[in-house]
Amino acid sequence: MKNQILKLLRDSTEYVSGQELCERFNVSRTAVWKAVEQLKKDGYTIEAVRNRGYRLITGGCEVYNKAEIDASIGTEYIGRNSFFYNIIGSTNSEAKRLADEGAPDGTLVVADRQTAGKGRRGRSWVSPEGTNIYFSLLLKPDFHPSQAPMLTLVMALAVAEAVKGLDEKAEAKIKWPNDIVINGKKVCGILTEMSVERDYIQHVVIGTGINVKRQTFDAEFADHASSVETELDAEVSRSRLIGLIMEAFEKYYEEFKKAGNLSTIKSEYEKYLVNRGREVCVLDPKGEYKGIAMGINDSGELLVKTDDGKTTEVYAGEVSVRGIYGYV
Ligand code: BTN
Numbered sequence: 001m002k003n004q005i006l007k008l009l010r011d012s013t014e015y016v017s018g019q020e021l022c023e024r025f026n027v028s029r030t031a032v033w034k035a036v037e038q039l040k041k042d043g044y045t046i047e048a049v050r051n052r053g054y055r056l057i058t059g060g061c062e063v064y065n066k067a068e069i070d071a072s073i074g075t076e077y078i079g080r081n082s083f084f085y086n087i088i089g090s091t092n093s094e095a096k097r098l099a100d101e102g103a104p105d106g107t108l109v110v111a112d113r114q115t116a117g118k119g120r121r122g123r124s125w126v127s128p129e130g131t132n133i134y135f136s137l138l139l140k141p142d143f144h145p146s147q148a149p150m151l152t153l154v155m156a157l158a159v160a161e162a163v164k165g166l167d168e169k170a171e172a173k174i175k176w177p178n179d180i181v182i183n184g185k186k187v188c189g190i191l192t193e194m195s196v197e198r199d200y201i202q203h204v205v206i207g208t209g210i211n212v213k214r215q216t217f218d219a220e221f222a223d224h225a226s227s228v229e230t231e232l233d234a235e236v237s238r239s240r241l242i243g244l245i246m247e248a249f250e251k252y253y254e255e256f257k258k259a260g261n262l263s264t265i266k267s268e269y270e271k272y273l274v275n276r277g278r279e280v281c282v283l284d285p286k287g288e289y290k291g292i293a294m295g296i297n298d299s300g301e302l303l304v305k306t307d308d309g310k311t312t313e314v315y316a317g318e319v320s321v322r323g324i325y326g327y328v
Contacts, residue, residue, distance in 0.1 A: 002067070006071070010056055015049060015055045016054050018033075043065070062237060062238065068239040069242055071239070074247060075246050077105065079108040079137070080106060080108075082109075082110065083108070084110050085111040087129070088109075088115070096193070099140075099202070107138040108138075108246065109136045112129050113127055113130075120191050130213070132209060135207070136208070137206045137208075140202075145201050149317065150299060153296070154253055154262075155178065156272075157174065158249035159210065160174050161268075162244035163182065165244040166241065166244070167234065176321055177302070181328055186327065187211045188208065211225065213236075262300050263298040275293035275323070276295055278323060278328075283321065284314075294311065
C-alpha cells in the first residue's frame with residue numbers, strides 16, 4: 001500500500017485527503033498514517049495539513065530507492081522485476097547470483113554504491129554513493145553465445161537515446177563500441193558478462209555505470225570523464241534516467257531478437273556514433289593503424305577504411321579505438 005500511496009501522491013498536484021486514501025485502499029486512518037510515516041522514513045517529504053490531507057513535496061533532495069525506480073519503468077518485462085541495494089559489491093556479480101537462484105529474464109539490479117565495481121579489461125569501476133547509476137540487467141536469451149557481445153551495443157544505443165530523452169539538445173554520442181560520451185567526455189561504461197554451457201547461453205548480465213551527479217574525477221580521468229548533470233547543466237533524476245533506459249532497451253532488444261543481429265537498428269546506432277566519418281587509431285595488438293571509421297556492420301564490428309582503400313572489420317573484443325587527437 002505504501003507504494004500505491006506514493007504513486008497517488010505523486011500523480012496529484014492537490015492535497016489528497018486521508019479519507020480518500022482510507023476509502024481507496026479500504027484501510028483505517030491509522031494504517032494510512034503509518035504508511036505515510038514509513039514513506040517519510042524512506043526520505044520523502046510529505047506535508048500533512050489538517051482538513052486537507054497529504055501532499056508530496058517534490059524537488060530538493062533526490063529519493064533513490066526501489067519504489068522510485070519501479071514507478072519510473074513503463075516496460076513490458078525489462079526491469080519489471082527489480083532489486084535495489086544501498087551497498088553491494090558489484091551489481092553484475094549480484095545479478096549472476098540471482099540468475100543462479102532462478103531470477104527471470106529482464107531482472108534489474110541497481111545499487112546506490114558498489115564496493116567492488118568492475119570495469120572492462122579487469123579494471124575496477126569507482127562507485128561512490130549518492131552520485132551515479134550502477135545497474136545490471138539480467139537476460140536469458142535463447143540465441144547463440146556468439147551473438148551476445150552485440151547486446152553491449154544495444155545497451156549503448158538505449159543509454160544514448162535515454163540521455164536524449166532527458167534533453168533533446170544533449171550531444172549524447174556513442175564511442176564505439178559502447179562508451180557514451182557527451183560533448184566528447186565519457187559519462188557511461190558498459191560491461192557485459194555471460195555464462196555459457198556448451199553451446200547455449202545460461203544468462204547474460206549487462207552492467208552499466210553512468211556518472212550522473214556533478215563530481216570531481218581523479219587526475220587520470222579528469223580530461224575525458226564527465227557526468228550527465230555537468231554536460232546537460234541540469235538536475236537529473238537517476239530513477240527517471242533508468243526508466244528511460246529500460247524503455248529504450250526493451251524496444252531495441254525486441255528488434256535485435258527478431259533480426260538475430262543489429263541489421264534493423266544499425267542505422268539508429270550509427271546516428272549516435274561519434275567516430276563516424278572521423279579518423280581513428282585502431283589499437284590492434286598485432287600492429288596499430290589509422291583509418292576513417294565508416295560505421296558498423298550487422299554484427300557490430302567497426303568498419304575502418306584505410307589509406308589503401310580497403311575496409312577492415314574491427315572486432316571489439318580484440319582491440320580498442322581512439323580518436324587521433326584524443327579520447328574520441
Ligand atoms: C567500463 O569499464 O567502461 C565498464 C564499466 C561498467 C561498470 C558497471 S557499474 C554496474 C555494473 N556492475 C559492475 O561491477 N560493473 C558494471
